[in-house]
Amino acid sequence: QKMDREQKIEAMEGIQTRLDMEEAVSDASLVVEAVPENFEIKQKVLEKADEAAHDDTILASNTSSLSITRLAATTARPEQFIGMHFFNPVPIMKLVEIVRGYETSDEVFESVQKVARLLDKTPIEVQDSPGFVSNRILMPMINEAIFTVHEGVASPEDVDSVMKLGMNHPMGPLQ
Numbered sequence: 001q002k003m004d005r006e007q008k009i010e011a012m013e014g015i016q017t018r019l020d021m022e023e024a025v026s027d028a029s030l031v032v033e034a035v036p037e038n039f040e041i042k043q044k045v046l047e048k049a050d051e052a053a054h055d056d057t058i059l060a061s062n063t064s065s066l067s068i069t070r071l072a073a074t075t076a077r078p079e080q081f082i083g084m085h086f087f088n089p090v091p092i093m094k095l096v097e098i099v100r101g102y103e104t105s106d107e108v109f110e111s112v113q114k115v116a117r118l119l120d121k122t123p124i125e126v127q128d129s130p131g132f133v134s135n136r137i138l139m140p141m142i143n144e145a146i147f148t149v150h151e152g153v154a155s156p157e158d159v160d161s162v163m164k165l166g167m168n169h170p171m172g173p174l175q
Contacts, residue, residue: 002091022052030115032084034062042066043074050075058108060084065135068101068128078103082112085132086121096121097132138173145173 003011018024025031031049035041042061049059059081061071072081083099096116100109109125116123126132131139145159154162160172 021048025049025053025057028053028057030058030060030112032060032062034086037064037066039066039070042071046071046074050077056080058082058111060112062086065131067130068099069103072101072103079105080108082108083128083132084112084116085134087134094120094122095134096123097126097134098123099126099128099132101128142173149174 031053033042033045033049035045042063046059046061053059055077057077057080059072059075059077061068061081061083062085063071063083064085068081068083069078071083072078075081078101081101082104083097083101085097085099087093087095096119098109098112098116113123113125124133130136145156145163148154148159149156156172156174160175163169163172
């Protein structure tokens with residue numbers, strides 16, 4: 001219920017699917033990989049995309065935790081590789097962590113930042129570090145929430161209520 005019928009039709013007409021990697025990336029200036037969070041799966045997809053894409057195509061990963069530098073090293077273009085960590089649900093969440101690998105060029109960073117803004121997202125630059133910023137902070141919070149329940153400090157519902165009402169989080173860590 002975020003768009004009317006005409007907007008839905010227009011959006012759906014803009015989506016194309018391809019089964020052949022070469023055909024899928026042949027005209028792309030930016031390829032964003034978004035397969036499951038498994039290094040070997042991502043590596044296979046990125047190697048195929050790297051082979052099939054034009055030399056000036058930027059490759060990006062939507063990983064939420066894997067090293068951008070390590071993923072970039074599986075390609076022949078580490079300076080043209082970057083992380084674009086979108087947040088779920090993507091149509092609602094504005095944040096995109098733009099993750100620089102050790103060799104990501106400034107030009108690639110600036111291009112991807114512009115793309116994120118064109119998508120009506122808020123790009124935040126982060127460096128390549130385990131969990132980036134979001135998950136690095138989120139995981140200890142979730143663990144502590146679990147510990148408070150395990151220790152009998154509060155129920156799961158009450159932990160979530162504390163975080164929603166006291167910390168203004170849209171949902172609790174256990175929700």
